[in-house]
Amino acid sequence: MTTAELVEQIHKKKSFLCVGLDVDLERIPTYLLSEEDPIFSFNKAIIDATHKFCVAYKPNIAFYEANGLEGWKALEKTVNYIHKEYPEIFTIADAKRGDIGNTSRMYAKTFLKDLGFDSITVAPYMGKDSVEPFLEFQNRHTILLALTSNEGAFDFQTQKVGDKELYKKVLETSKTWKNSENLMYVVGATKAEFLADIRKIIPNSFLLVPGVGAQGGKLEDVCKYGMTKDVGLLVNSSRKIIYASESSNFAEIAGAKAEVLQKQMAEELKQL
Ligand SMILES: O=c1ccn([C@@H]2O[C@H](COP(=O)(O)O)[C@@H](O)[C@H]2O)c(=O)[nH]1
Numbered sequence: 001m002t003t004a005e006l007v008e009q010i011h012k013k014k015s016f017l018c019v020g021l022d023v024d025l026e027r028i029p030t031y032l033l034s035e036e037d038p039i040f041s042f043n044k045a046i047i048d049a050t051h052k053f054c055v056a057y058k059p060n061i062a063f064y065e066a067n068g069l070e071g072w073k074a075l076e077k078t079v080n081y082i083h084k085e086y087p088e089i090f091t092i093a094d095a096k097r098g099d100i101g102n103t104s105r106m107y108a109k110t111f112l113k114d115l116g117f118d119s120i121t122v123a124p125y126m127g128k129d130s131v132e133p134f135l136e137f138q139n140r141h142t143i144l145l146a147l148t149s150n151e152g153a154f155d156f157q158t159q160k161v162g163d164k165e166l167y168k169k170v171l172e173t174s175k176t177w178k179n180s181e182n183l184m185y186v187v188g189a190t191k192a193e194f195l196a197d198i199r200k201i202i203p204n205s206f207l208l209v210p211g212v213g214a215q216g217g218k219l220e221d222v223c224k225y226g227m228t229k230d231v232g233l234l235v236n237s238s239r240k241i242i243y244a245s246e247s248s249n250f251a252e253i254a255g256a257k258a259e260v261l262q263k264q265m266a267e268e269l270k271q272l
Contacts, residue, residue: 001090001118001139002139003141003206003230005088006055006056006090006206007230007231009055009088009089009090010055010231010269011231011269013052013053013054013055013262014262014265014266014269015053015054015055015261015262015265015266016055016231016233016234016235016265016269017053017054017055017056017234017235017236017237017258017261017262017265018054018055018056018057018058018090018092018208018234018235018236018237019046019047019050019054019056019057019058019236019237019238019241019242019254019258020057020058020059020060020094020210020236020237020238020239020241020242021043021046021047021057021058021059021060021063021078021238021242022059022060022062022063022238022239022242023039023042023043023059023063023064023074023242024063025038025039025067027243027246028042028246028250029042029246029247029248029250031248037070037073037074037077039064039067039070039071039074039075039078040074040077040078040081042242043059043074043078043081044078044081045250045251046241046242046250046251046254047078047081047082047085047086048251049251049252049254049255049258050241050254050255050258051085051086051089052255052259053255053258053259053261053262054089054258054262055088055089055090055234056089056090056091056092056234056236057078057082057089057090057091057092058091058092058093058094058208058210058236058238059075059078059079059092059093059094060094060238061075061093061094061095075115076115079091079093079115079116079117080116083116090118090119090234091116091117091118091119092117092118092119092120092121092143092208092234093111093115093117093119093120093121094120094121095107095111095120095121095122096121096122096123096145097111097120097121097122097123097134098122098123098124098125098126098130098131099126099130100126100129100130101129101130101132101133104122104129104130104131104132104133104134105133107120107133107134108120108133108134108136108137112134112137112140113137117140118139118140118141119140119141119142119143119184120134120140120141120142120143121143121144121145121186121208122134122142122143122144122145123144123145124144124145124146124170124174128173128177131144131174131177132177132178132179134182135177135178135179135180135182135183136179137182140182141182141183141184141206142182142183142184143183143184143185143186143208144170144174144183144184144185144186145170145185145186146167146170146171146185146186146187146198147167147186147187147188147191147194147198148186148188149188149189149190149191149210149211149215149217150188150190153167153188153191157170167194167198168197168201171185171198171201171202172201175201175202183205184205184206184207184208184234185198185202185205185206185207185208186207186208186209186210187207187208187209187226188209188210188211188215188217189209189210189211189212189215189217189218189219189221189222189235190211190215190216190217191211192217192218192221192222192224192225192226193221193225194225195207195222195225195226196225198226199225199226199228203228204228204230204232205232206232206233206234207226207232207233207234208234208236209222209226209233209234209235209236210236210238211236212235212236212237212240212261213237213238213239213240213241214237214238214239214240219235219261219264219265219268220268222235223268223271227268227271227272229272231269231272235261235265237257237261240257241254241257241258241261242254244256244257
């Protein structure tokens with residue numbers, strides 16, 4: 001999907017919500033566990049109930065890998081289902097990969113070609129040659145970790161390297177890489193106050209913003225400091241939506257939670 005198509009969808013749905021599909025078998029309704037593929041059954045119900053209110057889905061790959069081969073099969077079925085039934089929706093493999101060039105090339109092939117995700121999260125730590133193999137894919141997006149939502153972000157990312165914080169170096173340096181137009185960045189909603197500075201370096205890039213909901217980040221703050229004229233934001237919420245209810249109406253309740261966020265986003269979009 002191109003960025004222009006993503007922006008079009010955001011305006012059409014009045015939403016920049018990304019629903020995180022972090023399926024934990026210990027948290028899904030127990031009656032689903034007797035189904036042939038409980039992970040896919042859960043995802044399908046969540047997707048069918050929330051698709052009207054969101055523009056992106058983000059399965060975090062850890063939750064699939066943790067279930068071995070069955071998990072990988074469920075991941076593949078989930079991304080195929082989204083692309084077949086709701087082709088207007090942007091898909092994010094939250095895999096946080098990155099390695100020496102020839103290894104990164106394999107990660108990129110797996111997620112962006114074979115599984116067909118529109119984007120993948122990548123760690124910048126190993127530098128240019130670890131990220132550029134992901135950037136080669138046309139109309140696919142590499143979402144580089146810039147300033148993450150967790151407390152540990154202060155261990156390295158906000159520390160100065162020379163005269164500048166590491167996360168700022170990541171933003172500045174990554175702009176010089178080949179096919180950098182295919183870059184987006186992760187910035188945690190819990191670090192919204194950093195967004196004004198971040199926008200000085202990357203005024204137009206799309207940001208994936210996790211941390212609204214369970215981690216306490218505020219949508220209003222993210223919009224105040226991070227929104228661009230083309231919106232420039234995909235705000236993720238996972239647990240607060242998909243585990244809002246553990247009973248048989250879990251999907252309906254997830255839909256209602258997603259709608260609440262969508263309505264807040266529609267209000268924010270009026271200010272553009
Ligand atoms: O900085 C980051 C990067 C990724 N994540 C991931 O996003 C979701 C957040 O889930 P919630 O349940 O809405 O807290 C999850 O998959 C994280 O691994 C992040 O939180 N922060």
